[in-house]
Amino acid sequence: MSDTQPLIENRPPSVATLFLERVQATPDAEAYRYPVPAAGGPDEWRSYSWGEAADRVFSVAAGLAALGVRPEERVAIASNTRVDWILSDLAILCSGAATTTVYPSTNAEETAYILADSSSRVLIAEDASQLAKAREKRSELPELSHVVVIEEADAVSAEGDPEDWVLSLSELARRGRVYLDTHPECVKETVAALRADQLATLIYTSGTTGKPKGVRLPHDCWSYMAKAIAQTGLVTQDDVQYLWLPLAHVFGKVLTAAQVEVGHVTAVDGRIDKIIENLPVVQPSYMAAVPRIFEKVYNGVAAKAKAGSPVKYKIFLWAAGVAREYGKVTQDNFRRTGVASAPVGLKAKHAVADKLVYAKIREAFGGNLRACISGSAALAPDIGYFFSGAGIHILEGYGLTESSAASFVNPGEAYRTGTVGKPLPGTEVRIADDGEILLRGPGIMEGYHQLPDKTAEVLEEDGWFHTGDIGELSTDGYLRITDRKKDLIKTSGGKYIAPAEVEGQFKAICPYVSNILVHGADRNFCTALIALDEVSLMQWAGDQDGLKDRPYSEVVASEQVRKMVEDYVEQLNSGLQRWQTIKKFRILPRDLDVEHGELTPSLKLKRPAVEREFGHLIEEMYAGSREA
Known part of the structure; x- marks a missing residue:
C-alpha cells in the first residue's frame, strides 16, 4: 500500500477543486463535444474548451448563490445525458451545494418522492416534460423554490406557479454573471472552503425492490475516484471518450470526475438511438457501456449474417468461434508470459476472420477504439471473448452506487474476461465466510440518507461495506462475481x-x-x-x-x-x-x-x-x- 499512501492522504477535498486546477492548467484545451441538431442533415458537433466550460460553470454556480442556495443544500438534475448536465453538476459542486440525481424516465410520483426525501431546493429540469412532473406534485414539494429548465423555449410559467418559480438555465447564468459583478471571488472562495466530508451527491438507487434509497456520497468519494482512476493509467489526456450512459447513474457520474482529473476530451450525447450514427463521427478511443449494449451488437451482427445467406452465417459462426479461441489463448498467454501471443495456425485463421468479419465490427465502433469499460451487470464470458478476439477489448469493472461505482477494473492489457479485475488503488477487499464481497476505502458512501437502520445493515463501524454480491478472489487479486447474494x-x-x-x-x-x-x-x-x-x-x-x-x-x-x-x-x-x-x-x-x-x-x-x-x-x- 505504500505507493498509494500519497493518493489516499494528499488528494484535494473535492472535484470542484480539481476542476479549478484543470481549468488553470489547460484553459484552451478541448474539454467537451456536444451535438446540435441540424434541420434536414446530420448533427453539428461543437466544443467547449476548459476555459469556456468554466465560464458557464461559474455563471450557473453564482446564479445558484443568487437564488439563496447554500452549502450542502440539494439541487436536483432531471435530464438526459447532455453537456448541460455535466456543466450544471460542476456548477452545483462549485456552489457548495449537493447534486440529487433523477432519471428522466422516472415517473412524477417517484420524482416527487426523491425531491421531497432529499429536500431539494432547486430542480434543473431538461424540458417541459420534466417541468410538468414537478408542477403536478408541487403541493408535495414545499421546499422546492425554483425549477430551472435547460431548454429555454420550455421555461414557461403556467397559471398557479409561484412568481419566479420557473426560469431557464440561460436566465440563471445571466443572474449569476450579475452576481459575479459584485461578488467576483464568490465561487473560488466557496470551492476553497469545501471540506472533504461535505455532501456532494445524493444518488437514489433504482433498486430491484422497494423504494429507492438516497446514497450519500461526500466530496472525498469523487476526489478519490478521480485520482484512483487516473493512477490506473487506463485513460490518458490524449483520449476521446464517448459518453452516453445516464448521468443519474453512478457509473456515468464517475466518468465525469475522472475526466476532470485526466483532462481528455469527452463527447456527450445520451440519445441511445444515435449511438450507431455517432460512433464513426466521434471515433472514440474509449467508451463505457452496460453489457446489454455489447449483447445487442453481437446479436445484431449474428442476425444480419443469418439473414444474409447460409454461407454468410456459416462464416460468421466460424469467425465467432475463432475470436473466442483467440481471445482465450492470447489472454492466457499474456497471463503466463506477458505477451498476448497465439499459435501460428490460430493466427492465420484469425487474420482471415479479421478481414471477413472483425474489421467491419471495429469500423462500426469508429475504428479508433482502444478499449471499452463494461459495468453495472455481468458480461457473459462468451460475449467478452468474442469481442476480445475481434479486437474490441472489453475491460469489465465492478462497483456499486454505495462505493462510487469504480471499486474494481481490469488492468489494461492484463485484462481477464470473466473477472472484474483488481481493486482500485486505496480500495480494500475481503471475502466473507459466506462468499460475500466486502469493501472498504475512500469511495464508500457515508450512508443512506435519513435511514440509519438501513445504513447499519450494510456498513460496519470499522468501514467494511457489505455489497450483497458473492465472489471469488484469485491468488493474484482478480475478482470474479458469481452472483447476487439474494439472487x-x-x-x-x-x-x-x-x-x-x-x-x-x-x-x-x-x-x-x-x-x-x-x-x-x-x-x-x-x-x-x-x-x-x-x-x-x-x-x-x-x-x-x-x-x-x-x-x-x-x-x-x-x-x-x-x-x-x-x-x-x-x-x-x-x-x-x-x-x-x-x-x-x-x-x-x-x-x-x-x-x-x-x-x-x-x-x-x-x-x-x-x-x-x-x-x-x-x-x-x-x-x-x-x-x-
Missing part, C-alpha cells in the same frame, strides 16, 4: 444455482434473446421466461414461411419461434449440470422494459417485478409437478 436460488433438491450465470450463457448462444429470467427457487427444476429482441426476430421472420409481413405479436407467439428457441435452450442445456438445466420455458409476448418497471434505468433485471407480472406463466410451467 442465488436453491432448488427443492438442495442445489444452489446462480441464475445470472445460466442467463449469460443463453445470451451468448441465442442471437434473438433480449432478456431471460431463470426461475427455480424451492422448485424441483428450473424454468425460464424469455423475451425476444423485436428487430432481430423480425429480420429472422422475414425469411420464414408463413411469418413474413406478420406483426411481432403474432410472430413471437408462433410455433416456429417456439421451436427455434427450444433448439437454443437444448444447446444451452447440453453445457449445464443436470440441476441447472431449463426443463420448461415460456416466450414473453413483449420485451421487458423500464416503463413497466421490469428493468432498472441501468437495464438490470428486476426479478421480483418480472415474476409478479408473469407469475401466471411460471405457475403454468410448474402445474402438475410435485413441488409446484
Whole structure:
C-alpha cells in the first residue's frame, strides 16, 4: 500500500477543486463535444474548451448563490445525458451545494418522492416534460423554490406557479454573471472552503425492490475516484471518450470526475438511438457501456449474417468461434508470459476472420477504439471473448452506487474476461465466510440518507461495506462475481444455482434473446421466461414461411419461434449440470422494459417485478409437478 499512501492522504477535498486546477492548467484545451441538431442533415458537433466550460460553470454556480442556495443544500438534475448536465453538476459542486440525481424516465410520483426525501431546493429540469412532473406534485414539494429548465423555449410559467418559480438555465447564468459583478471571488472562495466530508451527491438507487434509497456520497468519494482512476493509467489526456450512459447513474457520474482529473476530451450525447450514427463521427478511443449494449451488437451482427445467406452465417459462426479461441489463448498467454501471443495456425485463421468479419465490427465502433469499460451487470464470458478476439477489448469493472461505482477494473492489457479485475488503488477487499464481497476505502458512501437502520445493515463501524454480491478472489487479486447474494436460488433438491450465470450463457448462444429470467427457487427444476429482441426476430421472420409481413405479436407467439428457441435452450442445456438445466420455458409476448418497471434505468433485471407480472406463466410451467 505504500505507493498509494500519497493518493489516499494528499488528494484535494473535492472535484470542484480539481476542476479549478484543470481549468488553470489547460484553459484552451478541448474539454467537451456536444451535438446540435441540424434541420434536414446530420448533427453539428461543437466544443467547449476548459476555459469556456468554466465560464458557464461559474455563471450557473453564482446564479445558484443568487437564488439563496447554500452549502450542502440539494439541487436536483432531471435530464438526459447532455453537456448541460455535466456543466450544471460542476456548477452545483462549485456552489457548495449537493447534486440529487433523477432519471428522466422516472415517473412524477417517484420524482416527487426523491425531491421531497432529499429536500431539494432547486430542480434543473431538461424540458417541459420534466417541468410538468414537478408542477403536478408541487403541493408535495414545499421546499422546492425554483425549477430551472435547460431548454429555454420550455421555461414557461403556467397559471398557479409561484412568481419566479420557473426560469431557464440561460436566465440563471445571466443572474449569476450579475452576481459575479459584485461578488467576483464568490465561487473560488466557496470551492476553497469545501471540506472533504461535505455532501456532494445524493444518488437514489433504482433498486430491484422497494423504494429507492438516497446514497450519500461526500466530496472525498469523487476526489478519490478521480485520482484512483487516473493512477490506473487506463485513460490518458490524449483520449476521446464517448459518453452516453445516464448521468443519474453512478457509473456515468464517475466518468465525469475522472475526466476532470485526466483532462481528455469527452463527447456527450445520451440519445441511445444515435449511438450507431455517432460512433464513426466521434471515433472514440474509449467508451463505457452496460453489457446489454455489447449483447445487442453481437446479436445484431449474428442476425444480419443469418439473414444474409447460409454461407454468410456459416462464416460468421466460424469467425465467432475463432475470436473466442483467440481471445482465450492470447489472454492466457499474456497471463503466463506477458505477451498476448497465439499459435501460428490460430493466427492465420484469425487474420482471415479479421478481414471477413472483425474489421467491419471495429469500423462500426469508429475504428479508433482502444478499449471499452463494461459495468453495472455481468458480461457473459462468451460475449467478452468474442469481442476480445475481434479486437474490441472489453475491460469489465465492478462497483456499486454505495462505493462510487469504480471499486474494481481490469488492468489494461492484463485484462481477464470473466473477472472484474483488481481493486482500485486505496480500495480494500475481503471475502466473507459466506462468499460475500466486502469493501472498504475512500469511495464508500457515508450512508443512506435519513435511514440509519438501513445504513447499519450494510456498513460496519470499522468501514467494511457489505455489497450483497458473492465472489471469488484469485491468488493474484482478480475478482470474479458469481452472483447476487439474494439472487442465488436453491432448488427443492438442495442445489444452489446462480441464475445470472445460466442467463449469460443463453445470451451468448441465442442471437434473438433480449432478456431471460431463470426461475427455480424451492422448485424441483428450473424454468425460464424469455423475451425476444423485436428487430432481430423480425429480420429472422422475414425469411420464414408463413411469418413474413406478420406483426411481432403474432410472430413471437408462433410455433416456429417456439421451436427455434427450444433448439437454443437444448444447446444451452447440453453445457449445464443436470440441476441447472431449463426443463420448461415460456416466450414473453413483449420485451421487458423500464416503463413497466421490469428493468432498472441501468437495464438490470428486476426479478421480483418480472415474476409478479408473469407469475401466471411460471405457475403454468410448474402445474402438475410435485413441488409446484
